[in-house]
Amino acid sequence: MSETKMNKWGRAEMAARVAQDIPDGAVVNLGIGLPTLVANHLPPGREIVLHSENGVIGIGPAPAAGEEDYDLINAGKQPVTLLPGGCFFHHADSFAMMRGGHLDVCVLGAFQVAVNGDLANWHTGAPDAIPAVGGAMDLAIGAKKTYVMMEYLTKAGDPKLVDACSYPLTGVGCVSRIYSDLAVIDLAEGRASVIEIVDGLTFDALQAMTRVPLHNSLK
Numbered sequence: 001m002s003e004t005k006m007n008k009w010g011r012a013e014m015a016a017r018v019a020q021d022i023p024d025g026a027v028v029n030l031g032i033g034l035p036t037l038v039a040n041h042l043p044p045g046r047e048i049v050l051h052s053e054n055g056v057i058g059i060g061p062a063p064a065a066g067e068e069d070y071d072l073i074n075a076g077k078q079p080v081t082l083l084p085g086g087c088f089f090h091h092a093d094s095f096a097m098m099r100g101g102h103l104d105v106c107v108l109g110a111f112q113v114a115v116n117g118d119l120a121n122w123h124t125g126a127p128d129a130i131p132a133v134g135g136a137m138d139l140a141i142g143a144k145k146t147y148v149m150m151e152y153l154t155k156a157g158d159p160k161l162v163d164a165c166s167y168p169l170t171g172v173g174c175v176s177r178i179y180s181d182l183a184v185i186d187l188a189e190g191r192a193s194v195i196e197i198v199d200g201l202t203f204d205a206l207q208a209m210t211r212v213p214l215h216n217s218l219k
Contacts, residue, residue: 007200008181016041017196018107018149018179022048029053029098029139031108032076034149036062038107039080051103053135055094058086075134098138106143108136110150110175112165115192115212117175119148120167133170140171152180153209161185161192163212182206186217193217
């Protein structure tokens with residue numbers, strides 16, 4: 001199966017799948033990039049409090065076109081909305097929330113994730129790359145659960161799930177679940193367990209494009 005013909009979950013579908021697993025009452029940080037889309041797919045009737053490390057809590061869905069307020073932004077400088085009861089505050093207080101273990105879940109992007117849960121998402125190590133660590137290290141270690149939302153393969157066709165990260169680490173052993181465009185994978189006890197896979201893709205085909213052993217936990 002070639003990559004060009006492969007069925008994949010779109011970004012909105014990935015975001016909706018992540019949102020499905022966030023429990024009622026959770027305080028959640030959505031990282032820059034793909035994870036911010038999760039805010040638009042939270043299940044109705046479920047109270048989930050969204051936090052951003054620049055000092056905002058109680059974030060709602062993205063504003064409608066033409067209704068953006070650029071004085072109210074997330075850490076990626078994207079305009080956001082604020083739900084009733086939401087507020088903004090000092091940057092240091094925001095990081096105290098992150099480092100103090102007050103976040104239930106963070107959802108981050110990644111360049112690489114190792115089967116033991118190591119995360120690399122701030123720098124590729126390339127000499128011309130611009131490092132962008134932000135609050136990722138604080139989030140990855142400070143949150144009670146760290147989820148990664150990413151495309152399964154790089155543009156060169158290499159899997160981002162690896163035996164050991166070759167890029168500089170963001171956090172050690174912190175990732176518990178990967179939500180990709182091809183599969184949802186749990187990471188525990190040094191094992192990568194496939195719990196869901198996109199329609200039209202077999203477990204064997206996924207394993208063939210992956211350089212680490214996968215465990216079949218499909219229902």
